[in-house]
Amino acid sequence: MLSRPGCVVNRLPVLLTRPARGSAEFAEALRGALGEVEIIVNPLIEIVPVAPKELPGPDDALIFTSVSAVEVFATFQAGGGRRAWCVGDRTAAAAASAGFEPRVGNGVAAGLPERIAREQPVPLLLHMHGAHVRVDLAERLTSMGYPCHSVVIYDQPARALTPPLKARLAGGEAMVAPLFSPRSAGLLAAEVKNLGANLRVVALSSAVAQEWPGDAVVAERPDAAAMLDAVRREVG
Template identity: 35%
Template sequence: MSQPILLLTRPEAQSRRVLADVQDAMGEEIACLISPVLEIEKRDVGVKLDGYAGLILTSVNGVAAAPDLVGRRVHCVGARTGEAARERGADVGVVALDAARLVERILETGAPAPLLHLRGEHARGEIAQTLSSTGIETHEAVVYAQDAVDMTRDAIRLIEGDGPLVLPLYSPRSARLVGKAARPGAKVHVIALSEAVAQEYASVTGRDAEICASPEGHVMIERIAAALRGEIA
C-alpha cells in the first residue's frame, strides 16, 4: 500500500514549517500538497504598549504582528508562540497549552496588570473579558486578520478522492472552511489539534477526527508521522 499524501491547509509559512518537521520526524521526504484556507494579513492599528505591565500573545501570527517586544513581559499560548516571542527579545512569563489554561495560570501567578492581548480578528476564549471580570484589567487589540482563501481544485480532488490522505486541522475556523469546501472520501484521516477543532469539523461533515492527546505542535507532528506510516489511532 502506498504512503498517504499529506494535505496542509495552514497559512503558507506555517504549513511549510509543519512539512519540514514531519519530514524530520520521518527521516524522508513525503508527498504533500499545501493549500491554505487562511491568509494572514497584518493590521497597522498603531497600538501603543506603554502603560501595560504585560502582553498576551496566543499565536505566532500575533508575535509577528506585534510591535517591538524587546524586554517586554509576554504571556503566551503554545510553546512555539513562546519560542517566537523569545526570538524577538521578549521576557516570556506564563506559557500554557490553550486560552483557558493561560487564564488559570495568570490568575495563579498573580501577573501584574494591566495586560494587553494582541490577537487576530477571529479569536476564541475571550481572554481579555475573562481576566477583566476577575479583577485583572486586560485590554485587547486586533493586530492581524485571518482572511479565508478558497481551497485549490487539487486539494478538493484529494479530499474527495479514493486515495489515502492525512489531513491535520489546527483551528475550529480552518476545520469549518475545509469541511465546507469538500466532502471527505472514505480514506481521509483527519487529525484535530483539539476537541473544539474536531467538533467543528464534525458539525460540518458528520465525520469524526482523531484528536491529539494535548493541543501541542509536537504532538500533532507525531500523530501526522504515525498516520503517514499507517499507524492510525
C-alpha cells in the same frame, strides 16, 4: 503547492491547511520525521497585518495566543523585555526572539487566565490577536480583576482549496489532514462538503475535533510534537 519527492508507495499524502508560515514549519518537521512523503500545502487562512488601535506602554504586559500575533506585533513595536504570556512553547519561543520575557501556558488559550492569576500581573494587559477568536480573554481577565484590553493586529481572510486538489479529493484519494485550529477545521469541512473526501483528520485538541463533522484523531497533547506523532501513525 504540491511536493512529491519520490513518494513512498502506500504512504498517504499529508494535506496542510494552516497559514503559510505554520504549514512550512510543520512540513519541514514532517520531512525530518518521515523522509519521503508527499506534502500538499494549501493554506485556508491568510495572515494580513492590521494597524493596532492601541499599543502597550513600557510597563504593560502582553498576551499572545499564536505565533502569528507575535510576528505581526514585532513589525509595530519591539518587545523591550516586557512580560508576555504565551499560549504554548512555540509562541513563547517566538516571543523570546522578539525581545519579550515569556511566560508559557499549557497550549490552550482558555487556560491562560488562571496561569496569569498565579503571578502578580502588571497594571494593564493587552491581548494581541487576530480578527477571529474563540475565547475572549480580555473580558474574562477583566472580570477576574485584571484589566485587559483586546487588540486586533491581523485579519484572517479565508482561502479556497485549489481546483486540482479538489479534483483529487473528489476522486476518493485518501489523505491525512492535520488541523490546528477550530476555524481551519470548519473551513476545510466547508470546502470538502459534497466531495466525498477520504480524509484522515488529526486534530490538535478536542475543540478542533468538534468543528470537524466526521471522525478525527485527537493528539495526546496540544503541541506540534504530539501532532507529528499522530500524523506519523496515520500516514502509514
